[in-house]
Amino acid sequence: xxxxxxxxxxxxxxxxxxxxxxxxxxxxxxxxxxxxxxxxxxxxxxxxxxxxxxxxxxxxxxxxxxxxxxxxxxxxxxxxxxxxxxxxxxxxxxxxxxxxxxxxxxxxxxxxx
Amino acid sequence: xxxxxxxxxxxxxxxxxxxxxxxxxxxxxxxxxxxxxxxxxxxxxxxxxxxxxxxxxxxxxxxxxxxxxxxxxxxxxxxxxxxxxxxxxxxxxxxxxxxxxxxxxxxxxxxxxxxxxxxxxxxxxxxxxxxxxxxxxxxxxxxxxxxxxxxxxxxxxxxxxxxxxxxxxxxxxxxxxxxxxxxxxxxxxxxxxxxxxxxxxxxxxxxxxxxxxxxxxxxxxxxxxxxxxxxxxxxxxxxxxxxxxxxxxxxxxxxxxxxxxxxxxxxxxxxxxxxxxxxxxxxxxxxxxxxxxxxxxxxxxxxxxxxxxxxxxxxxxxxxxxxxxxxxxxxxxxxxxxxxxxxxxxxxxxxxxxxxxxxxxxxxxxxxxxxxxxxxxxxxxxxxxxxxxxxxxxxxxxxxxxxxxxxxxxxxxxxxxxxxxxxxxxxxxxxxxxxxxxxxxxxxxxxxxxxxxxxxxxxxxxxxxxxxxxxxxxxxxxxxxxxxxxxxxxxxxxxxxxxxxxxxxxxxxxxxxxxxxxxxxxxxxxxxxxxxxxxxxxxxxxxxxxxxxxxxxxxxxxxxxxxxxxxxxxxxxxxxxxxxxxxxxxxxxxxxxxxxxxxxxxxxxxxxxxxxxxxxxxxxxxxxxxxxxxxxxxxxxxxxxxxxxxxxxxxxxxxxxxxxxxxxxxxxxxxxxxxxxxxxxxxxxxxxxxxxxxxxxxxxxxxxxxxxxxxxxxxxxxxxxxxxxxxxxxxxxxxxxxxxxxxxxxxxxxxxxxxxxxxxxxxxxxxxxxxxxxxxxxxxxxxxxxxxxxx
Numbered sequence: 001x002x003x004x005x006x007x008x009x010x011x012x013x014x015x016x017x018x019x020x021x022x023x024x025x026x027x028x029x030x031x032x033x034x035x036x037x038x039x040x041x042x043x044x045x046x047x048x049x050x051x052x053x054x055x056x057x058x059x060x061x062x063x064x065x066x067x068x069x070x071x072x073x074x075x076x077x078x079x080x081x082x083x084x085x086x087x088x089x090x091x092x093x094x095x096x097x098x099x100x101x102x103x104x105x106x107x108x109x110x111x112x113x
Numbered sequence: 114x115x116x117x118x119x120x121x122x123x124x125x126x127x128x129x130x131x132x133x134x135x136x137x138x139x140x141x142x143x144x145x146x147x148x149x150x151x152x153x154x155x156x157x158x159x160x161x162x163x164x165x166x167x168x169x170x171x172x173x174x175x176x177x178x179x180x181x182x183x184x185x186x187x188x189x190x191x192x193x194x195x196x197x198x199x200x201x202x203x204x205x206x207x208x209x210x211x212x213x214x215x216x217x218x219x220x221x222x223x224x225x226x227x228x229x230x231x232x233x234x235x236x237x238x239x240x241x242x243x244x245x246x247x248x249x250x251x252x253x254x255x256x257x258x259x260x261x262x263x264x265x266x267x268x269x270x271x272x273x274x275x276x277x278x279x280x281x282x283x284x285x286x287x288x289x290x291x292x293x294x295x296x297x298x299x300x301x302x303x304x305x306x307x308x309x310x311x312x313x314x315x316x317x318x319x320x321x322x323x324x325x326x327x328x329x330x331x332x333x334x335x336x337x338x339x340x341x342x343x344x345x346x347x348x349x350x351x352x353x354x355x356x357x358x359x360x361x362x363x364x365x366x367x368x369x370x371x372x373x374x375x376x377x378x379x380x381x382x383x384x385x386x387x388x389x390x391x392x393x394x395x396x397x398x399x400x401x402x403x404x405x406x407x408x409x410x411x412x413x414x415x416x417x418x419x420x421x422x423x424x425x426x427x428x429x430x431x432x433x434x435x436x437x438x439x440x441x442x443x444x445x446x447x448x449x450x451x452x453x454x455x456x457x458x459x460x461x462x463x464x465x466x467x468x469x470x471x472x473x474x475x476x477x478x479x480x481x482x483x484x485x486x487x488x489x490x491x492x493x494x495x496x497x498x499x500x501x502x503x504x505x506x507x508x509x510x511x512x513x514x515x516x517x518x519x520x521x522x523x524x525x526x527x528x529x530x531x532x533x534x535x536x537x538x539x540x541x542x543x544x545x546x547x548x549x550x551x552x553x554x555x556x557x558x559x560x561x562x563x564x565x566x567x568x569x570x571x572x573x574x575x576x577x578x579x580x581x582x583x584x585x586x587x588x589x590x591x592x593x594x595x596x597x598x599x600x601x602x603x604x605x606x607x608x609x610x611x612x613x614x615x616x617x618x619x620x621x622x623x624x625x626x627x628x629x630x631x632x633x634x635x636x637x638x639x640x641x642x643x644x645x646x647x648x649x650x651x652x653x654x655x656x657x658x659x660x661x662x663x664x665x666x667x668x669x670x671x672x673x674x675x676x677x678x679x680x681x682x683x684x685x686x687x688x689x690x691x692x693x694x695x696x697x698x699x700x701x702x703x704x705x706x707x708x709x710x711x712x713x714x715x716x717x718x719x720x721x722x723x724x725x726x727x728x729x730x731x732x733x734x735x736x737x738x739x740x741x742x743x744x745x746x747x748x749x750x751x752x753x754x755x756x757x758x759x760x761x762x763x764x765x766x767x768x769x770x771x772x773x774x775x776x777x778x779x780x781x782x783x784x785x786x787x788x789x790x791x792x793x794x795x796x797x798x799x800x801x802x803x804x805x806x807x808x809x810x811x812x813x814x815x816x817x818x819x820x821x822x823x824x825x826x827x828x829x830x831x832x833x834x835x836x837x838x839x840x841x842x843x844x845x846x847x848x849x850x851x852x853x854x855x856x857x858x859x860x861x862x863x864x865x866x867x868x869x870x871x872x873x874x875x876x877x878x879x880x881x882x883x884x885x886x887x888x889x890x891x892x893x894x895x896x897x898x899x900x901x902x903x904x
Binding site: 001002003004005006007008009010011012013014015016017018019020021022023024026027028030033034037038040041042044045046047048049050051052053054055056057058064065066067068070071073074075077078079081082083084085086088089090091092093095096100101102103104 | 693694695698699702723725726727728729733734737740741744745747748753756757760763764767770771773774775776777778779782783786789790793794797800801802806807808812816817819820821823824825827828831832834835842843844847848851852857858859860861864865869872873876879880883884886887890891
């Protein structure tokens with residue numbers, strides 16, 4: 001299972017990178033979202049999968065799943081959401097103001113950098 | 114900390130107070146407050162003359178960074194003392210002169226004197242430090258203060274150009290010197306010059322020895338304006354004339370000479386040292402004197418003359434080093450004596466000449482010899498000083514220049530005793546250069562003071578300078594005569610200095626004016642005869658001075674190099690820092706992939722084990738397949754709505770995977786967040802472009818390659834990390850203590866809000882900041898809500 005998940009994370013990273021390298025603002029934003037999914041899955045996999053009960057003390061199990069990666073991922077999900085929302089609004093506003101979603105056109109020229 | 118340290122630091126301390134003095138006491142020229150310092154220092158250093166004459170060396174150490182072998186050790190020996198006296202003596206005269214030269218109404222005297230004091234302290238530090246690192250620091254400080262002083266009139270383009278040029282060239286040499294110092298440290302394990310000299314015999318066969326030698330020489334040659342690095346000195350003449358007299362003729366440019374003299378006991382055993390110094394010195398001597406004749410600006414003549422005289426002193430030091438390599442060292446020892454003697458003499462006559470030129474410039478408003486002429490009757494005192502200075506420079510009796518010139522000839526003739534076929538070339542070049550020296554000396558004095566008086570070409574009506582301006586050159590000119598007639602009075606300073614350079618020999622110096630009819634005298638007579646003929650026929654000989662085309666000039670090369678470096682770095686910067694997010698991300702990804710995959714395989718760290726894996730269920734395969742397929746499909750869709758929905762699909766599948774992996778909190782959060790995200794996307798949907806901009810094909814291919822690389826890198830690192838467990842997990846602590854310490858049953862929640870509560874608090878802060886930014890982006894409008902016109 002772990003190896004399968006590592007490959008899935010790799011695929012997610014690959015698509016995310018490809019999206020982020022494109023020149024469309026929307027694709028870049030989607031890329032960051034996909035990237036965060038990849039990161040979360042990878043983190044979870046590193047802690048080992050399905051090693052016991054969910055990390056709730058009430059379960060009275062002999063073994064629990066590692067709670068630490070889960071705590072980290074929970075933080076990461078929320079932060080990633082904040083970032084996505086900010087990027088999205090940024091993309092929306094820049095498209096409204098500048099009329100393009102092409103990053104190459106937003107580079108500015110020698111005169112005003 | 115001793116009095117000696119204080120003497121070196123004193124100029125820096127006074128420099129701190131200069132701006133205050135300048136600001137509050139406007140009625141008195143600031144220079145008067147500075148003047149006592151160099152005079153006091155001169156008196157203080159004079160007290161060491163009797164000590165060094167008895168071969169007594171004073172050393173004082175002040176512990177600084179002892180663990181790195183860097184201590185502020187000050188050493189007063191013959192050589193250091195000679196320079197210290199020059200620095201403070203000429204310094205006093207120059208400051209006195211500057212009081213009359215720089216107007217207190219028009220000039221920014223505060224900065225001028227701060228820079229000058231900075232230089233004085235730094236230069237004293239250079240010549241008195243025994244620790245090479247301290248010496249290097251002071252060395253760069255002299256370059257730095259020279260830069261500031263050349264650029265003193267910074268609103269002139271030429272000043273800025275000259276300042277930059279001197280800075281680039283001398284600091285380049287300084288860095289090479291630092292390299293040499295570090296190499297010496299590698300060989301000897303110490304930065305102390307005294308200790309390095311003591312180990313000189315043991316390091317000569319070290320493989321780094323030649324490299325250290327070349328680095329040190331590069332530092333000395335750039336500082337002392339040896340060919341081809343001399344090009345900075347003529348441009349440095351943009352500095353105020355007192356500065357030129359002080360830094361660029363008497364003291365700073367002699368730092369290179371000092372370094373060569375100081376390091377001679379270490380390096381002179383190697384023939385390369387001798388050969389390089391003689392070759393560069395002689396060529397500089399010739400080239401400087403030859404170029405000086407062409408100049409029309411009085412200060413340019415003096416600048417090239419200084420270049421040439423520095424070459425002369427350098428070549429003498431080289432010939433002096435030959436004493437270690439050939440039989441009869443006494444033949445070559447005279448060259449070392451001549452070097453130091455001429456160094457003193459040069460400071461006196463060149464200093465006075467610079468001041469004379471400053472007076473002429475000050476009184477007439479020009480330094481162009483084509484406009485000047487006939488000033489003899491208007492400025493009789495200045496004329497007299499000029500005669501003394503130039504005749505000493507040309508090597509005529511009874512001035513001190515004659516004595517050291519004769520001694521120079523002796524040294525050069527004795528160079529014939531070196532056993533190599535071409536040694537005759539040494540005295541020949543020396544003689545030819547002396548002829549040119551004679552010619553430019555005559556041009557300097559006679560084109561300015563005799564000939565036709567052309568008042569219409571002058572900006573001011575000239576008259577004799579005020580007495581205050583004349584005192585300093587008069588003192589220097591009297592020294593020229595006094596040393597010329599009674600040369601042996603300088604012996605107590607001269608001999609200890611020479612013995613520092615050549616500690617293995619006893620020097621018995623006796624200088625006298627008359628040696629009988631010997632070769633040297635005939636050489637001098639030859640110089641005078643040929644020189645007078647060539648001076649009188651100057652116009653006929655014009656042709657030979659233009660023999661080297663301007664295109665080949667070193668200045669062209671320097672300017673071209675600087676320009677192309679400027680353009681090169683600009684275009685490199687433009688290409689790398691292109692402003693394209695694609696480029697920046699590509700650099701990061703490529704670097705990350707290459708570095709980590711490279712080291713993974715380079716270190717042979719890649720591991721893959723199939724132990725300890727969880728089983729795979731059928732529905733898990735379906736979930737992962739959906740994630741994989743939709744993430745790949747996302748790459749190819751062009752429609753905005755499909756992209757958003759595909760991203761949503763991935764998100765929901767990931768939350769299902771969280772459930773499978775026993776992470777209920779994650780699954781819940783992910784579900785909520787994914788729903789909000791998708792709705793946010795859909796809210797913005799209307800405003801997003803209908804068709805997403807597409808990349809051209811080659812860019813797509815490049816991006817694809819990078820992305821596959823990144824994916825591969827994650828997989829490889831993931832597999833390796835999973836197969837190697839270096840440490841035990843710290844999770845057990847949380848599992849055991851969740852209930853007992855924090856009284857919570859949900860471990861993930863307890864970690865977030867209790868064990869790592871601050872993390873969560875700042876996370877909330879991040880979200881708050883993002884929310885504020887989003888609010889601002891949506892609500893705030895530039896131009897009061899008007900849409901910006903699209904170009």
